[in-house]
Amino acid sequence: MAVTSWKQWRDSLPKADPDKRITRFWSKVEKGPDCWIWKGGVRNQYGAFNLIGPLEYVHRIAYRITVGPIPKGLLVLHRCDTPLCVNPAHLFLGTQSDNLKDANVKGRAKPPDRTGSRGRRKLSDAQIIEMRQLEETGAISLAELGRLYGICKQSIWRFCKDSRFDGEYLGIPR
């Protein structure tokens, strides 16, 4: 059959086999006696993998495939404070305010980097990924995100909503 459109071509490709993708996911994890450390792709301090579809945080994938769906508005947090850990026993669901309390307790919360010169980026890739993840939960407003990261609401909107920033900043398909 002649392929006459990109859609036909796309549909002719083999579909991703979920079981194979899950096997592939775990093949990139080194299971220690305590933490299970992600050895695959990392963007700054966070593991990222595309199970089926877009790139996602690996601790969220681990939670979904071992525990169950992540209710809308909730985050997957680490008891062990090891960002690359995907041991389901170390993961728990929480709200953004739980995350901030947890970060304060563990000293993870740092003031936003304001050293960038005018027009330069003030946030790291990891911060932008985190910010987008937070924004997508719908649990936090753009104004609150702005306060959290020390940048204006317009910048937050650009980072989170403007797809032109994907390639420049992250190259992460959404």
Ligand SMILES: [Zn+2]
């Ligand atoms: Zn752990």
